[in-house]
Amino acid sequence: MRGSLGLMCNWAKIGLLLLLLSISGCNTLKKVGEDELLLTKNNILVDDQKVNSSEIKGLIAQKPNSSVLGYPLKLNLYNLAKENPDSSFQDWLHRKEKREKHLNNLLSKKQVNRLRESFMVKGASEFLKRIGEPPVIIDTAETNKSINKLKSYYNSKGYFNSTGDYEIVESNKKKRAQIDYNITLNKPYIVDTVQKNITSPELDSIYIKTAQQSLIKKGEQFDLDKFTLERERLTTLFRNSGVYNFQESSINYDILRDTTIASDDQSMDVKLNINKFRSSTDSTDTNTPYKVARHRKINIYADYDINGATDTLKRIEHENYNIYYSGELRYRPKALTDAIFFEKDSVYRDLDRIRTYRQITNLNTFKYPNIEFIPDSTQTQLESNIYLAAKPKYSLNLNFDVTHSNIQQVGTAFSASVITRNVFGGAETLNVSARGSIGLLSDASLSNENITSELGGDVTITFPRIWLPFNTEKIIPYYMLPQSRLSAGTNFQQNIGLDKQSLNAILSYNWSPTDRLKNNFELLNVEFVRNVNPDNFYNVYRNTFSNLDEIADGFQDDPQYASFFDPVEDEGEEPSLNIPEGANSFARSILNGEIPVSTEDFEEVNSIEERRRRLTENNLIFASNFTHTKNSKSGINDLDFYQYRIKLESAGGMLSLLSNILPYNKNDNGQSLVFNVPFSQYVKAELDYIKHWEIGGSQVIAFRSFSGLAIPYGNSDNVPFVRSYFAGGSNDNRAWNAYELGPGSTDNINDFNEANLKLALNLEYRFPIAGDVKGALFADAGNIWNVFDNETNPDAIFKGFSSLGDIALGTGLGLRYDFTYFVFRLDVGFKTYNPAKVGSDRWFDGYNLKKAVFNIGINYPF
Structure with a gap:
């Protein structure tokens, strides 16, 4: 609570600061001279037609001051700076020097304070000037330069006889004007x-x-x-x-x-x-015609040492490649030659050179390679040398973090990993990692102990090829950077939730047909989750317990149900259900008809018991999935791009087929058991699309849409909790906390609300504020629903287009600080449309700072 109040106070201060800035910045003409005009707008007219192309607008030398939603923030920040902050300080210093002759260079406390204030004023002014923008005053020299640039641009398009002029159009407002640029193209060539x-x-x-x-x-x-x-x-x-x-x-x-x-x-x-070839070492050599060259000899120098001699190296030949090494060759020859795309007597291709660089880097065994081509005297035969310098055999990584969450008041987490390269001589990489954490429990009611702990580890081996019993090179050639990954891991939790233990194993393949396309196929993804402490359910899911305990209030004074409740120790204290026996027995008694309740209460208890069973059951998932992604981003500075991700997953199908061969044991619900656990069976599909538009001045509009559906069938009537969807959180709908939104129009029934259908839409306007400080305005829409499963609550079920009325809307604003390597993000979201409310209360009911949701994140949400 104290932290929330602190954040509210901070936001109140920020709001007050912005208000003061807007008041003090009203006079945008503060630093515009009497005979000067502030540039407010540029209009470009080509053959009397207005042009809005960002490319052509970028040719204009003078542009109006930047603005945020029409407000010239940086200009007004600049106007806040004192015109000559150190003038008073210099005058005072001059007078002080005279007095020092009579005061033995002693300064009074008042003088020291004045000196400090002068420095503060000067520093603040310099800061405001640095983050602000001076007013853009119309300069005809710059305007003529813009005309010339526009004419040059259209000359490059074939309009060699184009003409241009400009007109300064003064505004009705004082000392403001816009410039109209007029270009006449004439006939193109x-x-x-x-x-x-x-x-x-x-x-x-x-x-x-x-x-x-x-x-x-x-x-x-x-x-x-x-x-x-x-x-x-x-x-x-x-x-x-x-x-x-x-x-x-x-x-x-x-x-x-x-x-x-x-x-x-x-x-x-x-x-x-x-023209002919021009030598970079001899500028007069222009008489050598270009010729087609072939690879005459290909040499691979394994474990190359730049300071070592090459004439003493041993040599072996493998498939027309010469491999040079010292001592013993640590790599299988095929592992080296598969990474080289040059072939003896083949015509040189620059594409092969690029692919060779990429594949050798993809091996994660060598440093960035050096490739040289030495032509013979005819310029038609090449000796190609590939120099490979090995990375260290072993690498150790250590990490230590201090954490805080809704479960832990404070915690420490550590992890360590050891990477071993070239494990089997084929450039394989083995990664063995361990992690652990220990913390102080935030709520003593969750456990009998105050300490939480988590311990886990993984073993992963990566092969730089598709690891299958048949050859896949014709389907997935090596230039697609194929990798096979086999991993196994385990994790143990204590005093965290229901104290889960998990085991997982993954066999996956990934390859990249191009720099922008990536594919990942998990042939086998096995996960076993065991809840060690299911009796702790009602301690962890407090909202669920409160709903059940509220129904039990009507029976707390009946002696025949006294065993369900904890004894009351203090006078006036309300009895509550005993956890776990009292709560479980009370729910069973209602569902068995032993305790009469209303139909509404019966349905509520049935939903609670179904959820308890669902979240405390163990899960066994045998799944396969395929993910295809594309990203059009050309570089870190590309602010106009799109990307999408398509994922298809199926679980339980292979185990279901085996049931025709191997008889499975069944539980009371008729589900087949493997290792005494009913295996999950479902199909799942996801589509994630992101688009960014650059709108000038480092301003970006970012859009994301996500849709996902998982359908249980066969051995399952619901999707495992670990594979279901939730809504809310810092990367989703930021007006709700994670797991708080939905499903449907339900109102935060459980602590962790989840479902098997999700729709989400996000729109964000990002803009610079000052220096590395960025701002954002956003709108997040979406929700989750249950469909094709065993959910009975009609408010949580997707019933068609009518259910789209349950899409929640959150809006808000954010501040970001760019640390170059990552972005620190603070977003505040307001519930603009809450489908859990009724009627007009759905709109803007939570639109105040007291009910706002604060999100802290690293990097942008999408």
């Missing part, structure tokens, strides 16, 4: 013929074969970007056709007409020139 002058016969032959793919075509409008792309296409073509040393600078174009002379004929001839 059209490519008539494309001639070629290729000095190398071999390059000419390669070019002719792909001439139809040229991006520069007769009859199309001149576009400089197409010429640039065509140069890149030809460079890639030649380098992948044997010309290992081809230089893009060898390509240039001539325009065979004078475009400065006005004419009705807008056609133009273009000549493609591909």
Whole structure:
């Protein structure tokens, strides 16, 4: 509670600060001179048509001050800075120096305080200037520069005779104006013929074969970007056709007409020139024609030492590869040669070089490799050398964290892992890890002890190939960076929830057809979860217990039910059900008809007992799944991209087929048992889509949609808790805490609400505030429901389109601080539409700071 009040106070201070900033910043013209105009807007008109392209707008040299939802925050921050903060300090210092001659250089306390205040004012002013923006004053020199840039841009599109001017349009408001840029294009120039002058016969032959793919075509409008792309296409073509040393600078174009002379004929001839090779060491050497080269000899230097001699190394030959090593060869030859995509006597391809780099890096055994190509005197034969420097055989990683959660007041967590490389000589990687934590229990009622603990470990081995009894290279070649991963792990919890013990084993395969496409196939994902302390259910799930205890209040004074309740020790204290026997017996007695209750209470108790059984039962999951992802992001600075993830999963199908061969034991519900536990059987599908739009000035609109459905069948009437969906939390609907929202229109029935159908939509507007401080406004919508399972509560069941009215809406704002390596995030969410309420109470009922939900997270939610 104290922490929540502290956060509220902090937000109140932030709100007050923003209010003061808005009041003090009302005078946006504070630092605009009498004869100056503040730029408020740029309009670009091309042939009298308004242009809104961000590319063209980016050509304008002067842009208006940035704003957040129309408010010039950075400008007003800058205006808060004192004009000359150190002037008073300098005057005072001058007077002080005179007085010091008579005061023996002694300063009074008042003078010291004045000195400190002067420094504070100066520091605050410098800070405000650094994070703020000075007013953008219209400068005609910059405006003319913008006109020239616009004309140059349209010249590059073939409008060589374009003209441009501008007009400064003063606003009705004082000292404000906008600039209208007017561009007249006139007729564009059209490519008539494309001639070629290729000095190398071999390059000419390669070019002719792909001439139809040229991006520069007769009859199309001149576009400089197409010429640039065509140069890149030809460079890639030649380098992948044997010309290992081809230089893009060898390509240039001539325009065979004078475009400065006005004419009705807008056609133009273009000549493609591909010059001879120019040596980087001898600029006069321009007489060497490009030639197609082949790999004559391929040498692999295993465990290469840059300071070591190579003439004393041992050599073996494997499938036309020469492998050099010292001492004993620690790697199976095939493991090395499978990572090399050059083949003897094959034509050089730059694509093979790139794939070789990627695959060797993917082995996680060597440092980044060095590859060199040494041509012979004819420039047609290459000696290719691949130098491999091994990473350390063993690596040790240690981590230590201090944690806090709703279960632990404070806790410490530690983990350690040992990585062993090249375990079996085939560049395999073995990772053995252990983890543990210990903490102080936050609620003494959850357990008889105050200490919580968790201990676990995993063993994972990774193979740089598809590990199957048959060859998959034709389906998944090595350039797709195939990996097989086999892992097994266990985890033990004590005084955490129901004290779970889990065992898991995974056999998975992953590969990347391209840099942006990734596939992962888990052939076998086995998880066994055992609840060691199921009698602790009502201590952990307090909301569920409160609902049952409230029904029991009507029977607490009846002597025949006294055994269900704890004895009352203090006068005036209300008796409550005994945990676990009293609560379990009371629920069974109602469901068996031994205790008469209303239909509504019977259904409530039935739901509670079903949930208790569901959350305390042990789970055995034998699943297989396939995940396909695509990410169009081209780099860390790419703010305009999309990504999606599709996942399909099936569990229990293989065990169900085996039931025709192996007779299984059955429980009272007719479920087949494996290791005395009913195995889970379900199918599951998920689609996750994310899209980011950059809207200028480092502002981004981010959107995410998620839909997931898991359908139990056969041996199961519900989906295991560990594979079900929940709503709420810092990466979901931020107006609700995790597990708090839903299912459907139910109102937080349980401490951990979950279901087997989920829909979620998120929209976020991200903008810079000052320096590394960012801001966000967001809207999160979604919910979870039960469908095709054993849930009986109609408010929790998805019944079709009408249930979409149960989609909850949370809105809010956030602050983020960018630490470069990660982003610290604080979001506050407000319940804007709560489907658990009735009528008009659904809207804005929780829209106040007292009912807000504060979320702390690392990095962006999507």
